[in-house]
Amino acid sequence: MGVTRSSLHAVCAAALVLTIVGPMSAQAPARFGLGRAATPAEIARLDIDIMPDGEGLPAGRGTSADGAATYAAKCARCHGATGREGPNDVLVGRLERDGFTFSQDPKLPHTIGNYWPHATTVFDYIRRAMPPPAPGSLTDDEVYGLTAFLLHANAVIPADAVMDRSTLPRVVMPARKYFTPDTRRQSSEKPRP
Numbered sequence: 001m002g003v004t005r006s007s008l009h010a011v012c013a014a015a016l017v018l019t020i021v022g023p024m025s026a027q028a029p030a031r032f033g034l035g036r037a038a039t040p041a042e043i044a045r046l047d048i049d050i051m052p053d054g055e056g057l058p059a060g061r062g063t064s065a066d067g068a069a070t071y072a073a074k075c076a077r078c079h080g081a082t083g084r085e086g087p088n089d090v091l092v093g094r095l096e097r098d099g100f101t102f103s104q105d106p107k108l109p110h111t112i113g114n115y116w117p118h119a120t121t122v123f124d125y126i127r128r129a130m131p132p133p134a135p136g137s138l139t140d141d142e143v144y145g146l147t148a149f150l151l152h153a154n155a156v157i158p159a160d161a162v163m164d165r166s167t168l169p170r171v172v173m174p175a176r177k178y179f180t181p182d183t184r185r186q187s188s189e190k191p192r193p
């Protein structure tokens with residue numbers, strides 16, 4: 001007896017079901033026995049993100065004068081004596097009337113003073129990423145001093161302003177108005193009005 005078209009379909013369908021269900025029906029073990037739980041100290045070392053509103057900022061303080069010496073010793077060779085010369089990213093400079101004219105002149109450098117919307121990000125970025133040979137090597141006081149130095153160099157704060165966990169979040173950046181805040185804590189959450 002020849003194979004009818006419908007019985008051939010049934011065989012194919014059964015094969016397909018086996019292919020899909022087969023591997024999934026094998027029970028995964030509850031634990032694979034690999035690795036170990038991270039210790040609180042290990043988590044604390046990595047859990048250093050700072051929110052735009054300053055949540056996560058550590059204790060410590062610094063002024064522009066405190067930061068100037070650290071900048072000269074650890075940053076100037078890549079960013080220039082005043083933060084404008086390079087060879088790496090230009091950190092200092094405002095645009096005329098604090099405009100946002102990057103689309104008209106693609107060569108304009110994006111600096112802390114003309115582009116960054118939140119002062120707290122300056123602290124977060126320097127602490128986690130700079131200087132490249134040894135990120136994480138700066139003390140919190142040094143990072144507050146460098147943050148104050150760069151904010152003052154960009155004419156955002158006065159020379160004698162003390163930056164710490166309560167003053168830094170209150171600094172309003174010149175480019176703040178060009179950004180829309182995303183207040184979601186999770187990417188799946190809808191933005192709050």
Ligand code: HEC
Nearest residue numbers: 074075078088089091110111112125126130131132133146
């Ligand atoms: C060895 C060279 C080098 C040294 C030293 C260095 N930087 Fe940088 N820095 C870079 C490079 C390269 C980038 C760009 C990194 C990137 O885009 O991923 C950068 C980026 C930055 C930025 C972000 C610029 C922007 O607008 O995106 C800041 C702020 C900064 N550095 C601050 C510092 C400070 C403060 C120090 C001193 C503690 C320092 N850097 C030391 C090379 C250096």
